[in-house]
Amino acid sequence: MGRDLARRRDAMLALATLVLVAGASLAAPLYAGWVGVDPFTSDVAGTTIRHGQTIDLMQPNDNPLHLGLTPVGPDWRPGPYALGADAQGRDVAARVLYGGRNSLLISFSAAVLCLLVAGAVGVCAGYFGGWVDIVLSRILDILWAIPVYLLAISLSIVTIGHGLRLGPVTIAADNLLIPIVIIALVYIPYAARPLRARALSLSRAEFVMVARGLGASHFRILTREIVPNLIETLVVLAPLLTALCLLAESALSFLSLGVQAPAASWGSIIQDGEGLLYTRPVVAIAPGLAIVLTVLALNVLGDALRDQLDPKRRGRAS
Numbered sequence: 001m002g003r004d005l006a007r008r009r010d011a012m013l014a015l016a017t018l019v020l021v022a023g024a025s026l027a028a029p030l031y032a033g034w035v036g037v038d039p040f041t042s043d044v045a046g047t048t049i050r051h052g053q054t055i056d057l058m059q060p061n062d063n064p065l066h067l068g069l070t071p072v073g074p075d076w077r078p079g080p081y082a083l084g085a086d087a088q089g090r091d092v093a094a095r096v097l098y099g100g101r102n103s104l105l106i107s108f109s110a111a112v113l114c115l116l117v118a119g120a121v122g123v124c125a126g127y128f129g130g131w132v133d134i135v136l137s138r139i140l141d142i143l144w145a146i147p148v149y150l151l152a153i154s155l156s157i158v159t160i161g162h163g164l165r166l167g168p169v170t171i172a173a174d175n176l177l178i179p180i181v182i183i184a185l186v187y188i189p190y191a192a193r194p195l196r197a198r199a200l201s202l203s204r205a206e207f208v209m210v211a212r213g214l215g216a217s218h219f220r221i222l223t224r225e226i227v228p229n230l231i232e233t234l235v236v237l238a239p240l241l242t243a244l245c246l247l248a249e250s251a252l253s254f255l256s257l258g259v260q261a262p263a264a265s266w267g268s269i270i271q272d273g274e275g276l277l278y279t280r281p282v283v284a285i286a287p288g289l290a291i292v293l294t295v296l297a298l299n300v301l302g303d304a305l306r307d308q309l310d311p312k313r314r315g316r317a318s
Contacts, residue, residue, distance in 0.1 A: 126199025
């Protein structure tokens with residue numbers, strides 16, 4: 001399977017894009033130190049050097065009356081403010097890199113948490129059946145009936161003011177764990193349904209029937225027969241679910257319900273650039289392009305994995 005996947009140019013290009021985006025985001029502190037900027041501190045009275053001259057980060061507007069100030073535009077050359085500054089005089093390139101760290105961390109962690117919970121729910125419902133399947137399926141139906149973003153926004157509004165209390169433990173409102181848990185929760189029904197269907201099919205397979213006839217315990221059947229055969233489904237779901245989680249995180253942060261200031265994510269940077277679309281559109285376009293490239297790469301990689309792990313396709317290839 002690995003060799004077949006390596007022959008697909010689209011999959012390798014998608015994988016290279018993901019590695020590049022993740023690597024650049026991880027290198028955000030190195031970039032900020034190299035150009036000598038603090039992407040989290042307002043610097044509206046700051047200056048920078050371009051073409052050997054010192055200029056203000058906030059420039060007079062180009063309107064006839066020259067009222068108001070506009071942040072300096074992109075320079076397109078390596079160095080400070082290569083993509084210009086935002087309305088608070090912060091380096092856009094550095095903030096996009098730091099925002100990628102939070103966006104990728106939240107989306108990947110939420111996808112992993114969602115798959116773990118959805119896997120447990122789907123396996124229990126599909127394998128045990130009966131009243132266990134009925135109860136779990138009805139809970140999933142209730143969550144499924146609520147629009148994803150409406151549920152995520154509602155949960156975020158509840159937790160944004162006072163944080164999240166889990167018994168004696170209180171999670172602060174600005175903790176990244178809150179959007180991770182919320183995003184994972186809203187996508188559980190979407191991941192649990194195919195996992196339940198797969199577990200239900202496996203529970204009726206001959207090798208499972210033989211294991212039951214030999215007196216194997218439920219735990220042994222689940223750990224030796226059911227769960228290992230769900231790995232392929234989990235592998236296919238992982239990149240697709242990560243893409244969905246990234247879009248959800250960006251939407252919540254754009255609405256100020258995800259990553260909280262002074263931290264940044266791609267969604268919050270787009271919000272910062274909303275008021276500069278006509279003067280400095282790169283502030284919003286740069287993180288938007290990062291989201292598009294990452295989501296596109298994840299979907300292409302997910303489709304490639306699905307094709308490679310498809311039993312019918314493998315049968316035709318053999």
